[in-house]
Amino acid sequence: MAPVTLHHVKKNYGDVAVIHGVDIDIADGEFVVLVGPSGCGKSTLLRMIAGLETISDGEVSIGARVVNDLDPKDRDIAMVFQNYALYPHMTVATNMGFSLEHRGASKAEIAERVKWAADILGLVPLLDRYPRQLSGGQRQRVAMGRAIVRNPQVFLFDEPLSNLDAKLRVVMRGEIKSLHQRLGVTTVYVTHDQVEAMTMADKIVVMNGGKVEQIGKPLDLYDRPANQFVAGFIGSPAMNFVGGKITPNGFEAAGTTLPLPAGVTGGNAVYGIRPEHFELATDGLPATVLLVEPMGSETQVTMTLSEHKVIGVFRERVQAQSGSTITVRPNLAHVHLFDAATGSRIN
Amino acid sequence: MTTATTPRKRPFWTIERRDAIAGYTFVAPQLIGTVVFVLIPLGLVFWYSLHEWNVLANSFNFVGDANYQLLLRDPQLPRVLTASAIFSAGLAVLNMSLALLLAVLLDQKLRGIVVFRTLFFSPVVVSLVAWTIVWSFLLQNNGGINGFLQMIGIQGPNWLREPGTAMVSVIVVQVFKNVGLNMILFLAALQGVPKELYEAARVDGASAWKQFRRITVPMISPTILLTSIITIVGSLQVFAQIAVLTQGGPGVSTTVLVYYLYQQAFQFHYFGYGSTLSILLFLIVAVLTFVQWQLRKRIVFYEN
Amino acid sequence: MQIALYGLMCVLLIPFVFPTWWMLTSSVKPISDIFAFPPDLWPRRFDWTTYAKVFELQPFGQQYWNSAYIAAIVTAGTMIFSSMAGYAFARIKFPGSNFLFTVVLLGLLIPSEVTIVPLFQMFLGWGMINTHWPLILVPIFGAPSVFATFVMRQFFIALPGELEEAARVDGLGRFKIFWIIALPLAKPALGAVAIFTFLHSWNLYLEPIVFISSRNMFTLPQALTQFTDAYGGAMWNIQMAAATMTALPVLAVFIIAQKQFVEGLAHTGLKG
Ligand SMILES: Nc1ncnc2c1ncn2[C@@H]1O[C@H](COP(=O)(O)OP(=O)(O)O)[C@@H](O)[C@H]1O
Ligand SMILES: [Mg+2]
Numbered sequence: 001m002a003p004v005t006l007h008h009v010k011k012n013y014g015d016v017a018v019i020h021g022v023d024i025d026i027a028d029g030e031f032v033v034l035v036g037p038s039g040c041g042k043s044t045l046l047r048m049i050a051g052l053e054t055i056s057d058g059e060v061s062i063g064a065r066v067v068n069d070l071d072p073k074d075r076d077i078a079m080v081f082q083n084y085a086l087y088p089h090m091t092v093a094t095n096m097g098f099s100l101e102h103r104g105a106s107k108a109e110i111a112e113r114v115k116w117a118a119d120i121l122g123l124v125p126l127l128d129r130y131p132r133q134l135s136g137g138q139r140q141r142v143a144m145g146r147a148i149v150r151n152p153q154v155f156l157f158d159e160p161l162s163n164l165d166a167k168l169r170v171v172m173r174g175e176i177k178s179l180h181q182r183l184g185v186t187t188v189y190v191t192h193d194q195v196e197a198m199t200m201a202d203k204i205v206v207m208n209g210g211k212v213e214q215i216g217k218p219l220d221l222y223d224r225p226a227n228q229f230v231a232g233f234i235g236s237p238a239m240n241f242v243g244g245k246i247t248p249n250g251f252e253a254a255g256t257t258l259p260l261p262a263g264v265t266g267g268n269a270v271y272g273i274r275p276e277h278f279e280l281a282t283d284g285l286p287a288t289v290l291l292v293e294p295m296g297s298e299t300q301v302t303m304t305l306s307e308h309k310v311i312g313v314f315r316e317r318v319q320a321q322s323g324s325t326i327t328v329r330p331n332l333a334h335v336h337l338f339d340a341a342t343g344s345r346i347n
Numbered sequence: 348m349t350t351a352t353t354p355r356k357r358p359f360w361t362i363e364r365r366d367a368i369a370g371y372t373f374v375a376p377q378l379i380g381t382v383v384f385v386l387i388p389l390g391l392v393f394w395y396s397l398h399e400w401n402v403l404a405n406s407f408n409f410v411g412d413a414n415y416q417l418l419l420r421d422p423q424l425p426r427v428l429t430a431s432a433i434f435s436a437g438l439a440v441l442n443m444s445l446a447l448l449l450a451v452l453l454d455q456k457l458r459g460i461v462v463f464r465t466l467f468f469s470p471v472v473v474s475l476v477a478w479t480i481v482w483s484f485l486l487q488n489n490g491g492i493n494g495f496l497q498m499i500g501i502q503g504p505n506w507l508r509e510p511g512t513a514m515v516s517v518i519v520v521q522v523f524k525n526v527g528l529n530m531i532l533f534l535a536a537l538q539g540v541p542k543e544l545y546e547a548a549r550v551d552g553a554s555a556w557k558q559f560r561r562i563t564v565p566m567i568s569p570t571i572l573l574t575s576i577i578t579i580v581g582s583l584q585v586f587a588q589i590a591v592l593t594q595g596g597p598g599v600s601t602t603v604l605v606y607y608l609y610q611q612a613f614q615f616h617y618f619g620y621g622s623t624l625s626i627l628l629f630l631i632v633a634v635l636t637f638v639q640w641q642l643r644k645r646i647v648f649y650e651n
Numbered sequence: 652m653q654i655a656l657y658g659l660m661c662v663l664l665i666p667f668v669f670p671t672w673w674m675l676t677s678s679v680k681p682i683s684d685i686f687a688f689p690p691d692l693w694p695r696r697f698d699w700t701t702y703a704k705v706f707e708l709q710p711f712g713q714q715y716w717n718s719a720y721i722a723a724i725v726t727a728g729t730m731i732f733s734s735m736a737g738y739a740f741a742r743i744k745f746p747g748s749n750f751l752f753t754v755v756l757l758g759l760l761i762p763s764e765v766t767i768v769p770l771f772q773m774f775l776g777w778g779m780i781n782t783h784w785p786l787i788l789v790p791i792f793g794a795p796s797v798f799a800t801f802v803m804r805q806f807f808i809a810l811p812g813e814l815e816e817a818a819r820v821d822g823l824g825r826f827k828i829f830w831i832i833a834l835p836l837a838k839p840a841l842g843a844v845a846i847f848t849f850l851h852s853w854n855l856y857l858e859p860i861v862f863i864s865s866r867n868m869f870t871l872p873q874a875l876t877q878f879t880d881a882y883g884g885a886m887w888n889i890q891m892a893a894a895t896m897t898a899l900p901v902l903a904v905f906i907i908a909q910k911q912f913v914e915g916l917a918h919t920g921l922k923g
Contacts, residue, residue: 050816052816071819072819072820073822073823085811085814102821102827365825366743367744367746369739369743370743373736373739373829374740374755376731376735377735377736380796381792381797383792384770384789385794387769388770389761389766391773392765395768395769395772449663457653464909464913465913466664468905468909469668469671473898475856476854476872477674477894477898478670481673481894484677485670489686494690498689498690527667532916532917584762587872609857612768625765625767626765632760632762633760
């Protein structure tokens with residue numbers, strides 16, 4: 001186990017810069033999730049940590065060592081790939097023992113480590129099978145087994161769950177998390193799915209366009225997103241945004257005025273409010289209902305405040321018809337305001 | 348912004364450098380071999396073609412384009428090229444259509460179809476000269492084929508000794524030898540056509556023939572083009588069949604370019620003129636390949 | 652409908668299987684029955700001495716060995732060199748790789764028929780006329796191996812990059828990745844290459860008659876044409892016996908392994 005540090009890391013493909021100077025500190029044993037939309041450079045960054053891409057500028061350290069010029073095999077990392085990358089022509093056991101075998105471990109040692117990993121992951125009955133004889137979830141588990149066998153300093157995961165169906169994804173999410181709690185190995189996990197990020201991470205790194213937007217604990221990002229991008233990316237359904245202007249009377253948007261928390265000042269801004277922070281209230285703003293989607297535990301309502309389309313999620317069971325009017329009130333403790341020009345948080 | 352990182356000394360053997368070394372090492376045997384045994388000889392063949400070179404007379408004189416002048420005036424050459432063209436065209440047309448027919452038949456869901464596939468393919472693995480000798484035996488004037496024909500009252504021709512039938516015989520022998528290869532490629536292509544397309548067409552009421560024309564042929568057109576390139580270029584290299592069956596005869600009616608080139612160089616020992624014929628052969632192969640690759644870009648609809 | 656299809660296929664089969672049948676049966680007919688009328692589908696008399704005569708008239712065992720060992724070396728050599736080059740062209744980034752690939756690919760346009768004259772001169776200069784070197788070196792590096800390189804490259808291009816990356820993380824260098832990961836996965840393509848190459852070498856005819864002049868050095872295709880009597884007339888039954896011995900083993904291997912054979916060719920042979 002070891003801390004991982006990225007210092008001013010950059011990556012260019014020829015003239016095209018895809019990572020623009022990234023700084024991340026990952027503590028020993030921490031589970032860090034890199035999250036962001038597709039193409040933002042998450043995989044590239046992860047692969048630079050792994051040594052599968054060269055580092056154009058900056059430094060990557062694992063433990064006390066700067067690893068920029070080390071081969072992947074000398075970095076003491078293990079990686080779980082999106083398509084698992086199991087060797088099709090080798091059994092599960094051989095796949096799992098492969099890296100030890102090529103680092104000169106003895107047969108007995110390999111067998112013992114493979115057994116240990118297979119026990120943890122429930123792979124013992126599958127050891128003699130070939131990858132093509134396994135289900136998606138089993139392959140996923142073998143890929144993890146292969147990673148833990150060697151007891152590396154750092155685990156790297158690149159969208160490991162994206163090929164599984166929704167239900168299995170939830171199960172494996174839990175397994176990876178408990179594996180991490182059990183082994184305590186520093187982990188860097190890449191996903192485009194903010195739910196995975198929220199549920200698994202000790203620390204989330206939100207990336208966009210080759211830059212880091214915000215680093216923080218999941219609930220901190222949720223509660224106090226540093227900018228409009230993070231606010232919109234984290235949370236589902238996504239935060240509602242209404243453009244307008246901060247005035248002493250409230251937030252003036254086209255056709256309506258939204259209430260503001262006390263003490264905010266500024267000019268042109270974006271008003272952000274999460275769906276669950278609308279409350280049904282008799283003295284609220286009139287909203288025209290477009291669509292009501294009862295989920296059982298809650299009800300999701302798509303509606304318009306004047307001309308602004310927003311979504312509200314209510315614990316109550318809303319019985320409104322499409323086209324009818326309800327009155328809603330934003331919870332002022334959870335209103336986010338962002339600068340209209342830069343997108344940075346104001347309040 | 349923090350301060351810039353201090354420059355580190357990069358090790359000399361970076362991953363890129365090691366990979367480059369590996370790359371050159373891996374391609375070296377093939378590359379050097381191809382240069383030595385293919386490209387340099389091509390250069391030499393051109394050099395030789397500029398010389399009057401009779402091995403027996405031990406003469407080797409630079410004559411510029413004299414061999415090419417000779418080529419243009421060679422009274423045999425038009426007949427040789429005609430024979431080559433007839434051979435290649437006949438072979439390609441017959442081979443491709445028979446291969447397609449067989450592939451369509453083998454694509455039917457019938458019991459025991461694998462046995463038929465195996466048998467149709469089997470001549471491909473029979474030694475070429477063995478196959479040709481057997482046919483030569485069958486096509487003798489008093490051979491098997493005429494024997495069977497006579498049983499039903501037909502007096503067969505002396506297949507390999509009459510100008511009209513000699514060429515047909517050579518083509519047919521070669522078609523049956525190798526059509527299995529194209530057949531298998533077509534069969535794989537047919538089996539790769541999504542079944543939904545046929546189902547959709549049936550729903551629209553398209554006849555079997557229309558389905559074949561409108562769906563099958565366009566969908567397998569990449570394979571048709573690729574196999575036609577291979578077949579035609581391959582037909583230009585046919586030598587053993589001619590040498591065994593007809594020795595280019597009767598007259599020059601089956602003397603294709605490769606056979607003519609062999610005769611000039613190794614029977615008459617005109618290495619210079621033989622080399623000129625080699626250049627001609629090379630140009631024909633190159634032009635045909637080029638034209639067909641261009642066609643492939645233009646008219647093939649469904650590249651994967 | 653089904654009956655009609657079977658009937659049609661059986662008729663179409665005649666020219667494909669009858670020659671082999673005719674070869675087998677004629678090989679055991681006495682010479683006097685060889686052109687008997689009406690033709691015999693089954694020999695009316697058997698003469699098994701034809702097979703012995705093959706070995707009396709030619710050093711046929713030696714010639715058989717020549718063909719076999721040459722084909723084995725050519726096949727093995729082509730598999731090694733073409734898979735190495737195909738792998739590098741597909742998966743290793745190195746300066747000039749596209750240019751070098753184009754250079755190799757040019758070989759496809761240049762069959763050995765085109766270069767036979769200078770090849771003869773080269774081997775003459777190296778003292779390799781009437782040796783087997785030309786029959787080994789020309790196919791291993793000529794057009795057929797270029798084709799094999801192309802086939803292997805197409806295969807390796809389709810290999811998932813993650814597998815190699817996993818292998819790198821697991822501690823393998825380039826050569827081991829090639830040898831332990833990529834090559835074993837390329838078995839179907841290698842099989843197709845092996846079949847093409849073997850058949851090409853086994854069938855080679857122009858090169859032997861140009862380069863080889865002594866009977867002990869002959870390969871089978873060359874030897875098959877040598878069974879003639881004092882007047883140059885073919886000794887058909889003996890020739891058929893020799894042809895049978897040449898054709899049958901390969902045919903037998905094919906029938907045993909026809910599935911791998913056919914599917915290997917179909918699925919990896921020629922994806923453009
Ligand atoms: N080999 C490459 N050459 C050029 N651009 C690349 C290459 N690999 C990735 N990129 C670009 O880098 C960016 C980041 O890619 P990636 O790290 O794979 O994104 P993510 O994993 O976040 O979806 C993308 O815009 C992609 O197009
Ligand atoms: Mg990615």
